[in-house]
Amino acid sequence: MGLRITADDPPAENSAVIGQRNEPPSGDADLRRLLAGLTSVRNGDFTTRLPVDGSGLVFDIAVVFNGMVDQLALFTSEVTRVASEVGTEGILGGQASVPSANGAWRDLTASVNSMASNLTGQVRSIAQIATAVAGGDLTRKIDADARGEILELKTTINAMVRSLRETTRANQDQDWLKTNLARFSALMQGRRDLEVVADLIMQELTPLVSAQHGAFFLAEETRSGTRLRMIGGYGCAVDGDPPRTFRLGQSLVGQAARAQRTIAVDDLPPGYVTISSGLGQAGPTSVLVLPIVVEEQVLGVIELAGFTPCTAIQRDFLDQLMESIGVNVYTILANARTDVLLAESQRLAAELQARSEELQIRQEELQISNAELEEKAALLATQKTDIEAKNLEIEQARQELEARAQQLATASRYKSEFLANMSHELRTPLNSLLILARMLAQNGERNLTPKQVEYADVIHSAGSDLLQLINDILDLSKVEAGKMDINCEPVQMRQLLDYLDATFRPLTAQKGLEFRVSADPALPAELFTDESRLRQVLCNLLSNAVKFTESGFVELRVELLDPSPAAAEGRVFGPALAFCVGDSGIGIADQHLETIFGAFQQADGTTSRKYGGTGLGLSISRDLAYLLGGRITAESEPYEGSVFTLQLPVVHPGIGDPGPDSGELSAFLLQQGFGPGSAAPYGKPADDEVLKGRKVLVVDDDARNAFAVTSILELHGMDVVCADNGREALDLLVRTGDIDAVLMDVMMPEMDGYAATAAIRADAAFTHLPIIAVTAKAMPGDRDKSLAAGATDHVTKPVDADELLDCIRRSIAGG
Template sequence: MLRAFKFNIRSKIVIGYFLILICLGVSIVTVTDRIEALQNEVETITTRDVEIHNLIASIQYDAISMETAQRGFLLTGDESYLAPYNKGVSQWEANYNSLYAYISDNPSTKKELEEIKVTIQDWIIKAGEPTIAMKKQGMEDDIIAFFQNDVGKQQMDDLRTKFDAIGNQEVQSTKLHIIDLENKNRLLTIGIYVLLLIASIISFMIVSFVSRSIVKTIKQVVSTITEIASSGGSLATRIHVNTKDEIKELGDATNQLLASLEAQSWIQSNVAEMATMTQGINNIELLAQSFLTKVAPMVNATYGVFYIRRGTGDQQRLEKLASYAGSGEETGKVSIRFGEGLVGQCALEKRVFLINQPKEQAPLITTGLVDFEPRSVLMVPIEYEDRLEAVIEFASLESFTSLHLKLLEEIEKDFGIAVNNVAGRMEVERLLSESQVLTEELQMQQEEMRMTTEHLEEQYLIAEQKTKELEKAKEELEDYSEQLQKSSQYKTNFLANMSHELRTPLNSILILSQLLAENENQTLNEDEAGFAKVIHTSGTDLLKLIDDILDLSKIEAGKVILTVDEVNLTEIPELMKLTFNPIAEKKDIAFVIEMDANLPNVWYTDGQRLQQILKNLLSNAFKFTDKGSVQLRFEHTSQDMLAISVTDTGIGIPKDKQKLIFEAFQQVDGNTNRLYGGTGLGLSICSEFVKLLGGSIELNSTIDKGSCFTVYLPQLSQEKLDSILLAQQEAAAAAELMAAESEVLEQEMIQQITENARTSEFAGKKVLLVEDDARNVFALVHALESKNMQVTVAGNGKRCLEILRSESDFDLVLMDIMMPLMDGYETMREMRKDSQLQSLPIIALTAKAMKADRDKCLEAGASDYISKPLQMDQLFSLMRVWLTKQVGN
């Protein structure tokens, strides 16, 4: 019964508090009861003692009053003196009885009190009444004779003595009562402390039990989450909590999150596997068959068909291209019109169809022995740029899950591109083949026509040819200036296209190299895992460079579309703090953000571009600042401009370099890249984005004191936005006109850097590698040593010269160009000054691939030149040439 009840944390705490309150209540009730009893006892004793003393005094007073009244009457004969006497006689016995009731439990006092009674009665009988009677009868002589013996005086003296004795006894009794009360009070105090101690112990035990029941389960959850979060943790791990409280709910919620992450990880790994699978396939049928073979097991499908779109307009149809686990050509229709059946409807509506437990369906799934009817059928459209390319149909003995649908949705996003690319390449090859045939036929026809008319038109053709040549020369001269302007655009388009083309294989490189580097299955040795880490790190750096080039090329090609909306300026500081506070804390630099008091809350501009400008400027500021501060300030100028300044206390920029740094791939000097990293594209991108937003950027800098970049941005009205968009559209139109020429240029450049590899033996050759980048050193040393070469590494030019002075028997030198302290150019010049090193082959390695850089390397003393990223087959081929020449010499 209790196990079924849900004890949440609040219930446990409330029960704990309730039990503690019960303990405190019991303690309070016990102490209160004892205090009340003690108080009642004190009141009883106090009242009794006071009453006893009062009664003793009253009886004594009555006796004295009777004696005094008696003597006054005897002396004066005035009967008014008898009033006190009569009153004393009438009330002393009542007071005596009351006193007797109080002290009847004390035998000694009781005896003395009884003697007092006898004495009073005896006095009244023997002294009081007789003398008063004598006085009333005028028997003066008898009275005098009576007083000569005066028995009454002796009785009264004896009575006073007894009263004093009783009073003293009662005083002693009161003192004893007081001592007894003090002892009881002391015991009460000790009892209170004991009760408080017991209540505290019980409360502590209750609190410990409640807190332990809560903390124990929390620690269990935290321990499991920590294990999952560790590098070796598995997403398949689940949290098990036995308690039925909020912690169990937390554990269940965490388990749901882990299940979601595990599913997402499964989807991502399969999507990456599919992306790798499609690389290098140039046949649509092979692509379709590979897709079905790969995807069907992922979604537990036991049958699959791949339909490709054919035709255009109303003639569009789906043709069966490949199947998975098909039972023959009769399974599945060969051709389906758009809208025909569910497959045709899927193609027409371009949406997913899922049918569970189809009725009266002919068996599709077969083995060698039996046929099965599918439990679930799934049809998925494959699209590219909102155009249908294919339809995939799967059937399964089990129901398709939401995870399967999510996987297919993710795969479909990129697979449409692969289908379109492969189909496009096949169509291009077909058209090229047809074009070649037609060209040959046309050339034959032209040759025949020329031969038949040559003798009639020879002179005319010669004159016409000269005229055309003159016109062509004139057109070429007119187009020359235009081509000069277009050349920059060619470069931009080429960079943009190449950036897009590079990202696809690079993504695969990053994913696969990361998987290899993690080496979860421990299938790679330490060196191989190291290779993978270097590949992944280099790929990440390359991806950042490609992103920067892509942004710059989009701007220059006019393909950046502005999205103008209300930008909340009050939110930007928090966004910047989230990004750069960790960097500031790591470098121990103050990061200050100031907002002008009259700054409006909302500004009309492109918020995404504005944030990119700020991030680039702040990244530069933190990169070049080692101490001091970086300040970001927003102001509203009197010209209704938004002024944003980024001020740092870094290395500063010389005045002669302040315009140069806004150009692409430019930095202050060669050492800047080596010391601080970067490509030199950040400020160029900032400058171009500021221009697009209709603003300007200013720089104020002093060497070793810091720099201040100030961006001025206007409010973008609809009129300004329309003019910017018009300029972008014109640039984009120009870019499209030059697309064909850009593709030709791209092919030519690719052909220039492609060489056929040859193999040779390098065993025993001594190579000096001069390179400062640890990643390149790691990769090159292992590649060269794999050819059994002896490799010596120098981290810079000075170290290279020191090594060569000590040993000059190297067969070849691989020289990096951009290095700190002494770059490759200066090092090669110094080497060639030495007569022993003039014939030593030097191959220059540089990331710059321009013709002027090659000439500069050769002028500095390089034997040959190769650009980065290095193709090892090219490098080995080049090394083979120079090593062969060295042997020949």
């Protein structure tokens, strides 16, 4: 049937089913219902339906219309759902499902799903990369296809990740560089043997930079010019092929030294050098030759070979490390030259002394000759002129002797001042090093690995060895200057022997030696002497015995002596003891028995000697024995052992002789305030409750020492405030007013410790404030000078933590 819609046709009403009216069906009515339905669909209403109760074309149009509306409703619902999930709810992965869609509807559905899928893939890819970056994974990037602003976002995020990855790698490289520079600096610190330093460097450096072969060449001056001799290696023998000594310009080693520039060679030919192990061997592909230069002076060369070239950060590390190695090698060489100069100075002093004695003898001979000439003056008038000339020579010799003596006194004074200043300069860094190393070794927070604790122990041990060497040199200076103080006290024999047994039994056990300690049953229970000096002498003798004994035994015998022979020599008074230290070691030849007691002397003093040491121990021990009123004797046979005997009086002769009877000795000690059950002068320790909550002012211009001391005090519950100098300390005291004690460094700028202590004492408010002087010079008279300035007590650097805490306890309790 034919249908026609005209402009005069009235619009159909919008309802659920168009045409459900009480009017008879007609063609115009069907058209109006169709128009109304189409209008509703155009306006977005997909609930409109046409009745399907007719037949023919109208029925077909209604079915098609209703199917179209259902299709549009389903498509709209699915598209709206997907858009809502993706755009509003943030749910990705949704797809529109319109199974009956065909043609353009199917293409439109596929486009919507493609859009949702692309957006899902892009967002999820960005999310995955963001999650990986947040977790520290900087190796990934966004690979999803994108265009427009999404492509710009993808490019920006990938660039950000790449920049972050490069920055992180650069930071890691710098951290690795700085950490290893610090580690090598600590490794070389305090070393004095170049061959040991070279070996340590090669053992640590070669694997660190992924090399498999390494050699350390030291520059030495010879008659034929500068030579580079190999003194340390990694993966290769120090002596053997190829040659281990080169001239300047010879081979790449000599060329690097001459040009003072690093030489790098990659793609080495086969057979250049062989790196081998127990499983095989192969040739390296790269060689790096680095000169060690300080102030345009070549000190050595390090050569490294490996299967892969060094990275840029490794090259930068090696360049900086060469400067640090150069400084340390230069310092070791300078120390060696200083030792030589010191020995030469002592030799010259000995020659001056011999010359002085020779001149004295000549003067005495000339005086005798002059007397004889005066008696024969009448007969030998013609010889008067000669005699006057000889007298003039004598006077000139005397003046020369006085001038030489003045020079010697000046040199001795300079040496004492030099040792005092060097003591301060060495003890100041040692103070913080020993304190912090000990705190690390104690691992109070339990955050260090056993290996790190072992490193701290090694650092503390090395620092302690250096401190002992400083103390030995200062003791020698004190003895030579006649200013060594002896502080006598009652010494319990049993405690002394137990201390020596506990100290040396582990050392002998470690070497597989038998250690024997025996004492005469008739020994007195105690003797009166300087315990610390006595321990110093005995520890030195026992240490030497352990050092020079490879197998067999080391023993300590204490015997009661008949005082008559020693008393005849004027060295021992009253009851006397003999401390005999014997061993089955290498022994000493007769011609060396006396020289070993000289300063810096050893039985084997060559540079290739098997046993190390400074040669100061026996010299100081002999002088200390003399100051204690005794002496040291030695008996030895080469390869059969030695016996060193320390003879001491039971009571030091400097305080009087109470007599040989042990009962009288005990009575004398009781009169002096000592004896069984007597208290130590300070009462030689209190609970930490004495320290907890106390406020201490630490005055020190060295931040390292202030940090180390502060760490110790805070561990014991103390509050710590710090000042850089004496003037700042005065200001803090006046402002704070609640300081319980002051730790005052002696040597500081602006106002030193002496002046600051005197200024504090000048204020009546601080008359009884405990002030503990801290000095690194440790020379004779320092303690008296500190006490005279107003200090309560005095300690020396490096500060022993227990000694410092005991000193603070005593000072606070006394104040």
